[in-house]
Amino acid sequence: MSTPRMKFRIYPFIWLAFSGGGVMAAVFLPALAFLFALAFPLGWIDAPDHDQIAAVVGHPLTFLVLLGVFPVILIHAAHRFRYTLYDGLQVKHKGLVALLCYGGALAGSFATLVFLGNALTA
């Protein structure tokens, strides 16, 4: 006797992206944030000159990796912030919040594609 089919639900896939994004953020952002948001601008460590950084940013592998990493971090942040608004600040406009959060993540993902594409030196 066959078991009845489970109804397909999208939520587990959103949760998977949320979880993956959390790992990416935990593992990549400390170094990236420290170097590019603090150490280089403040001169704690010599910033790479433009040729150096353009070679790294423009590399096809960098393109592929960041195109995977950034959007998934954005989905993680969007998903988490959405529930922070519901549970933390007791915001009741659930549809609007979801739209703004995931919409923001989508816009950021698109920007990732465009900016990385422009920087490609392939």
Place this chain on the structure above:
Amino acid sequence: MTRSEQAGDLLYRRPISVWWWTRKRTYFLFVMRELSSLFIAWLVLYLLLLIRAVGRGEAAYADFLDRASSPWLVALNLVAFAFVILHTVTWFSLTPQAMVVSLRGRRVPGAVIIGAQYAGLAVVSAFVYWLVTR
């Protein structure tokens, strides 16, 4: 009216203050942990703007680094960095609670899972540092 609607009319929902999370230290830390998501999104945006500047050429890149050293932006990024650390530390600690890992029939202790994640963090950070400063 359906029966469930009738029952719903009698349901008492205690009003929850917007400031509920300030009442206890654990509540406060929880909300701070969740709020880290906002600063993580900010840092991704910041890195995207950096990538855009790099793509636009030397002048744009130099200008970006210049603006990034302005006091307000540094203050924001310091706060954001603190939240990133909070995210990383709490995320690593949650992993063994979120999943049970078994190796050769025995459960891997939580401390090992946490330690392995920090090792991964060290490797990735060293690699990024090398990639960018070589």
